[in-house]
Amino acid sequence: MSAVRRSSLDLVGHFGGDDEIAMTAATAFREHAPAMLTALHEALERGDLAALADAAHSLKGAISHFPATEAYVALGELERVAAGDPSGLGPAMDRVDHEIAHFSQQILSFLATRL
Amino acid sequence: MRHVKLSLLGGFQLWIEGDSAPISIRTRKARALLAYLAINPGAPQPREMVADLLWGSRGQEQSRHSLRQMLVDLRKSLPSRASAAFDDGDELFLDADLVDVDVLRFEKLVGVGTESALIDASELYRGEFLKGLTIREEGFEEWAAIQRSRLTETAIEALSKLVAIQAEKGERELAIQVALRLLAIDPLDESAHRWLMRIYADLGRREAALKQYEECRSLLMRELGIEPDDETLSLHSRIREGRREPERVPEKRSASHRHSILVVEDDPISRSILEKYLKGERFDVTVAQDGADALEKLSESRFDIVLSDIRMPRMSGLELIQAMNDREIHTPAIFLTAITDQEFEVKSLRLGASDFIRKPIRKDILLLRVRNAMRNRN
DSSP states (O other): OOOOOOOOOOHHHHTTTOHHHHHHHHHHHHHHHHHHHHHHHHHHHHTOHHHHHHHHHHHHHHHTTSSOHHHHHHHHHHHHHHHSOGGGHHHHHHHHHHHHHHHHHHHHHHHHTTO | OOOEEEEOBTSOEEEETTOSSOBOOOOHHHHHHHHHHHHSTTOOEEHHHHHHHHHGGGOHHHHHHHHHHHHHHHHHHSOHHHHTTEEESSEEEEOTTTEEEHHHHHHHHHHHOOHHHHHHHHHHOOSSBTTTOOOOOHHHHHHHHHHHHHHHHHHHHHHHHHHHHHHHTTOHHHHHHHHHHHHHHOTTOHHHHHHHHHHHHHTTOHHHHHHHHHHHHHHHHHHHSOOOOHHHHHHHHHHHHTOOOOOOOOOOOOGGGOOEEEEEOSOHHHHHHHHHHHHTTTOEEEEESSHHHHHHHHHHSOOSEEEEESSOSSSOHHHHHHHHHHTTOOOOEEEEEOTTOHHHHHHHHHHTOOEEEESSOOHHHHHHHHHHHHHHHO
């Protein structure tokens, strides 16, 4: 029994067959997601839980446009932990990093097929 | 051969292949867990994340303990053939080779898009995703609401394609049944009302066609406070006057009638996508990074619609609409909300917001709401 994570991303299908919108979305993610993730880490390092919750909410809103359910759930969890019991922040942030890294790789693979 | 069949559309049911009755899964959270794993079979989910999803309100240690206990109970209650499909090590997942999930088959059939595939897909869609299953945990409810919304929109899209195919082929009675199913999902779907009006008129059932229009009109007025759109009004006139429908051609928008929209969104990725959605439909789009930026732009230029996020730095959507009221800027405002923003929705409605669009945002829903808001403004 093998546990295989889906690696291919049907972004064009997700955006209703519109290649242009898929490219715009993927390019915007590649351009802006790193800075949004950095904002999360900086807020965590400062211990600014309100800013962390806001940054998680913002990135979650951005991710909601994409077929990236695991990243969306992880960001939602981080947002809730930041607003509630901070002892879970470390593992929640690790999960966000993991899921965003995985999704970013999928985006890069998609963009590479368009070059 | 798949051992386990999982039905998530229209409610939760778990079957062992060949059995005549479904297996009873005692607790709602166990059903929620299986549903969550079933949407991505084969994709491992960390235990900690699943525990937080299902018991987030109880704190870390309690949630891990509750998950462990539930997994033990689930293993005991599942027959061995079902249990074989379920892996509960450090990561949890369902074996994609052993589990048949109706949601995945439904999506695949819609993707195929032929008439027979769409008929099969429509039969699979027995009702909304996980109907009747709630567990009062914010994380899970948010995830389930997104799936529900996504799958409902997919069902509407599939049924809309099917009614068009069947009507074009002259399979009118079948098309009527599909259009009625569409209205059962979304009674405010004007295009479904129009299909029924056309088909009834083609069948010589003029009174039924006119009655369908009246039903459409009274529903729109009661629920949204709006009249039917131009296409519906035009169709009604033709049927009432006994005129034949001309060849349906896409409407051409003239450059002199471009509407302007101010998109207010702090997240640059969402801004880019929304801008692309709207510019593609020939709206003039201006973007603002937050409420304060938006207010500045509203004081410099006129816009037909404001499309705004709620939670933003410097000035939130709620503060923006309050400031617009204070300055007597009466541009209709549509807010983009997450499932957890319900209290903001109520406050914004009281301040005069025109409408809401729940995230994740679909382009067709966005355009429909924007056009409705334009029409109401006029």
